[in-house]
Amino acid sequence: MEANVLERLPEPIILKRLMRIQAALNIILCQDEWLRYHSFVPEWDEGVGMAKIDNGAGDHLLILFSSAGCIIKGFDHESELSPYAQDEHKVWQGIYDDAPKELLSLLNDDAIEQDDVTFCIWRETSDTNWHKGKVEVPEGASDGTDFLIGCIFHTPEDFAEFAKGYFELSLSLDIVAKIYDDAPITAEMIKLLNPDCDVKEVLQELKSLHL
Template sequence: MTVYDVARALPGIEELRDRSRGLAMLDAVLSPAWEGRYYSFDAHWSETEQLASMKDGQGGEYTIVLSPAGAFARVFDHESPLSPYGPLADGATWPGVLDGVPDAFREYLTEPAFLDEDDVHVTTACLWREPADTAWRTGPVAFPDLDGHPDPDGSGRLLHLLVDGTPEAYAEWAADYYETPVAIEAVRHVLALRPLTPELVAALNADVTLEDLAEDIAEIGYPAPRP
């Protein structure tokens, strides 16, 4: 799988936004400690932008900027043969990865949060979608020999739960990552963005209360609990 396959499989902007908020809320419940979370969502990244992000703690990450201009996504897999730090890329973003980015998203090519100390864009896959687009777009990437690299740019693995947005996919992943069974009906409730209840939170994590999640709910822009 490459970024081209992922571009065909990702949902539209609004569905991706909702999946991202649901994933972030689930991780907030299951991992009260911020450093243990994979998924996050900042509904107030700027006055006009929201940021969905993932860090796997092992050098893999993505960030997706959501704005009135659409969505701009960057993926970085440190094990990818396309990594700027690998032997093939010679310290630069892989050719084609950032080519064709429209003017609406050009500012993200120099966004400090996406650059290293040498101003190299830390990206192995890039996708974008404007509101009028009917599909996600990518640059014209020429991949190296793919033998032994079924996911050469990391997009398939790192964007997996955005591509497969089913509760079952998240529950399987979370049970493995958090090493505990995960209540599938509670996952289904959160991914549908239904307001949290004390009972639902307890079903996911008995050590967390609804009150503990107030700041996370506000940051994620998740629907507020019913009074």
């Protein structure tokens, strides 16, 4: 199952595009930034972009993009591998051990909470595959990889289904598909997706994504 999860991840450049698209849709659908499920900051640090998935229930996925490659930190708060589930609060053995130092250093920021982790996945620029640390997961336990990587919606259909449950909005699949196809986002599209939003405010915020 784990191999299948890694195989589901696209190349970093495609993953970055997907995360930016989902962040744009979240901006349109939810004016409260702290309630958004997907977000993206093109310049989190110099030369580093950051995507985040936060379900508001204590689980998150952070994806950092740089010229050196891409590193993904996942945290499932119910996982047995969580530092909070152990007698001694520490990162589960093996999660970060094999990660390239240059990519791992991207997580060295207080705002990222590096130790709040149950799995780590990475891919250097020269790699052709994604990698994950050699971790002994107890029988019957889960590190949250399948769950959290599954929150990256590869198709407009998947995103529309998610939005119906999370935002309680029935979206025009045609418009969502256009955004997934990199069509310029217009005021009309925004209004059709979310009639209650402030269109000017949304358009202004969308500029920050460097679409």
